[in-house]
Amino acid sequence: MLEQVKDWDDDFYERWKPIAMGFVNEAERCLQCGKCTGQCPAAAVTPGYNPRKLIRDLIDGNIKRILSSVELWQCFFCSGCYSTCPMDINFPFFIFMLRLAAMNEGYGWEDVKQLEAYAEKDYLKDGITVSSRERNPFVVDTIGDIGKIREAAGLPTKRIVSKRGVAEINMISDLSGMTSFMKKIGGVDLLDCTTCDDAQAKRCKTKPLPSKVGKIKTKTRFYNYGEPIGGKTNA
Amino acid sequence: MADNYLEAYGKETSQDAGGRTLKYFEDLFSMEMPLSRMMKMMPGMVKFMTSSKDTREDLFKFMPQMTPMIKKAISGK
Amino acid sequence: MPRLDKVAQIPIPKSMFMFKSCVASNKYPGIEACSSDTMRILGIEPVESDEQTCCGGFVTFANVAAPTASMPAVARNLSLAEEKGLDTCVVCNGCWTFLNEFGHFMNHNEEVKSSVNMMLNMMGKEYKGSGSVYHIAEMYYRLKEEIRENVKRPLKGIKVATHYGCHYLGGGKYTAIDDAQMPSYLEEIIEISGGEVVPYTANRECCGTGFTQVINGKDLSLEHTKVKLDSVKEADPDILVVQCPYCHSQLDRIQQQFNFRNDGDYQTPILHIAQLVGMGMGLDVGKLGLAAHVSGRARLENVLDRIGR
Numbered sequence: 001m002l003e004q005v006k007d008w009d010d011d012f013y014e015r016w017k018p019i020a021m022g023f024v025n026e027a028e029r030c031l032q033c034g035k036c037t038g039q040c041p042a043a044a045v046t047p048g049y050n051p052r053k054l055i056r057d058l059i060d061g062n063i064k065r066i067l068s069s070v071e072l073w074q075c076f077f078c079s080g081c082y083s084t085c086p087m088d089i090n091f092p093f094f095i096f097m098l099r100l101a102a103m104n105e106g107y108g109w110e111d112v113k114q115l116e117a118y119a120e121k122d123y124l125k126d127g128i129t130v131s132s133r134e135r136n137p138f139v140v141d142t143i144g145d146i147g148k149i150r151e152a153a154g155l156p157t158k159r160i161v162s163k164r165g166v167a168e169i170n171m172i173s174d175l176s177g178m179t180s181f182m183k184k185i186g187g188v189d190l191l192d193c194t195t196c197d198d199a200q201a202k203r204c205k206t207k208p209l210p211s212k213v214g215k216i217k218t219k220t221r222f223y224n225y226g227e228p229i230g231g232k233t234n235a
Numbered sequence: 236m237a238d239n240y241l242e243a244y245g246k247e248t249s250q251d252a253g254g255r256t257l258k259y260f261e262d263l264f265s266m267e268m269p270l271s272r273m274m275k276m277m278p279g280m281v282k283f284m285t286s287s288k289d290t291r292e293d294l295f296k297f298m299p300q301m302t303p304m305i306k307k308a309i310s311g312k
Numbered sequence: 313m314p315r316l317d318k319v320a321q322i323p324i325p326k327s328m329f330m331f332k333s334c335v336a337s338n339k340y341p342g343i344e345a346c347s348s349d350t351m352r353i354l355g356i357e358p359v360e361s362d363e364q365t366c367c368g369g370f371v372t373f374a375n376v377a378a379p380t381a382s383m384p385a386v387a388r389n390l391s392l393a394e395e396k397g398l399d400t401c402v403v404c405n406g407c408w409t410f411l412n413e414f415g416h417f418m419n420h421n422e423e424v425k426s427s428v429n430m431m432l433n434m435m436g437k438e439y440k441g442s443g444s445v446y447h448i449a450e451m452y453y454r455l456k457e458e459i460r461e462n463v464k465r466p467l468k469g470i471k472v473a474t475h476y477g478c479h480y481l482g483g484g485k486y487t488a489i490d491d492a493q494m495p496s497y498l499e500e501i502i503e504i505s506g507g508e509v510v511p512y513t514a515n516r517e518c519c520g521t522g523f524t525q526v527i528n529g530k531d532l533s534l535e536h537t538k539v540k541l542d543s544v545k546e547a548d549p550d551i552l553v554v555q556c557p558y559c560h561s562q563l564d565r566i567q568q569q570f571n572f573r574n575d576g577d578y579q580t581p582i583l584h585i586a587q588l589v590g591m592g593m594g595l596d597v598g599k600l601g602l603a604a605h606v607s608g609r610a611r612l613e614n615v616l617d618r619i620g621r
Contacts, residue, residue: 165362
């Protein structure tokens with residue numbers, strides 16, 4: 001396995017705990033028992049994904065390997081690991097925080113970009129993250145107009161969130177930096193390195209971000225924990 | 236293109252990556268309100284204020300709470 | 313087995329704030345309608361507000377919103393119920409976990425709470441942290457005797473399998489009303505409603521949605537869902553009951569995708585527990601919103617024929 005002990009950051013985790021304010025805790029209690037991995041649905045489909053190894057890397061400080069991996073993004077967020085862990089380690093929260101850290105390093109933007117529209121076009125416009133729009137033509141044919149089904153159920157034809165409510169969540173989003181973060185994600189230009197040519201190589205430059213985070217370059221991730229068996233090659 | 240993560244990171248160590256990560260979270264969770272941060276909040280507050288009559292009233296009622304914060308941010312204490 | 317001491321601690325108020333789920337409102341409105349009506353029949357007046365927005369869990373765990381952005385949004389939604397002096401009732405595992413975890417975090421962290429309240433004060437709101445968030449399945453189990461008294465259309469002879477989902481029992485390791493490995497409260501509610509419980513091997517498996525995995529890593533997600541659906545099909549229930557609209561959406565719609573690709577013939581109807589309880593209580597068929605379901609429509613009609621419309 002590709003690892004180099006000499007460039008591990010072995011007090012990273014201790015320094016991270018107070019800063020992350022209780023969102024991360026207790027990983028150092030990990031017994032490496034593997035109960036988490038044993039019941040993990042993601043690991044069942046693709047054995048390369050291994051929560052036990054991710055926690056070990058986190059405590060030992062092998063940060064490079066975690067943040068640049070594809071496996072970090074394969075977690076199903078089911079909380080089964082937390083549920084079965086004898087030491088109560090809240091592993092999904094680690095994944096959540098580490099994904100933010102990975103984005104800061106330039107990894108994972110391709111994935112998050114696909115989700116950005118839910119925030120910008122649905123949550124911040126209507127206050128509802130799932131719209132009644134239906135893309136699947138078979139479903140449209142089968143169920144027809146969802147508005148009519150709502151009426152038959154005695155509900156208003158369309159669920160409306162008040163203008164005041166939408167204005168309030170927009171202000172929260174603006175003030176807490178969510179809007180600018182979201183726009184940054186939406187604005188990231190994704191170029192496919194496998195089909196690179198001269199014109200594209202010219203465009204492949206560091207993309208500047210608002211000053212707080214600095215400049216990042218979106219990077220491809222690697223399978224750092226084993227060959228992917230399940231699913232198609234790019235999970 | 237690099238074959239694996241060690242090649243991609245090159246000379247950088249986990250200390251470098253770890254340091255950047257810690258700084259990112261420090262900035263993210265910081266509850267300090269320097270002037271620069273407060274200024275960035277202004278457009279959002281203006282947008283809220285102009286959205287309707289009662290949002291304007293609510294934000295005006297809040298103003299007295301903001302003055303000590305603005306004073307603190309300007310004086311830098 | 314349910315933790316009876318935890319169940320006994322759930323209050324039975326006169327009224328509760330019904331937290332509307334995004335997926336339920338715009339994809340499966342039967343869940344929204346049945347949850348309010350069944351609560352009313354059980355003696356709890358449902359209160360709604362159109363200022364209530366999405367809980368924010370999806371955009372947060374999708375890493376589009378950092379926790380510093382979602383914390384005020386959660387506080388804002390919870391303050392709507394607090395203003396009216398009510399506890400909140402959710403129909404979704406995700407909403408339950410998200411609102412509870414972030415709510416608890418603020419209650420144990422004064423600095424964060426006052427920073428969040430500063431933002432809420434700008435809108436004339438305040439978050440005190442005095443209200444609690446309950447899942448409708450918890451309320452149903454707490455009121456199971458009242459359900460028994462109100463069953464007007466018993467699900468006699470209907471075979472029902474259960475799918476608890478992940479976040480309520482997993483995230484609620486210490487706060488949920490049942491054990492994560494061997495839960496049984498949904499089974500009890502089914503039997504009280506007159507139905508017959510059918511076990512299947514993949515009972516405690518995740519539905520496979522994987523939160524954002526169904527969008528980012530669809531192939532991983534579908535592979536897992538297939539395992540689940542194959543196991544359900546083997547047991548051949550009339551209904552698979554779930555307690556989360558996101559599980560509901562995945563299990564209902566993915567069956568059709570597999571059928572379309574000639575990857576099998578899946579026709580199991582999926583019902584949310586609110587719809588099942590509503591069905592048993594004799595709610596009007598329109599309220600159940602069965603027209604919004606994609607899979608197993610013919611079988612749902614057959615079920616209604618057998619128990620009477």
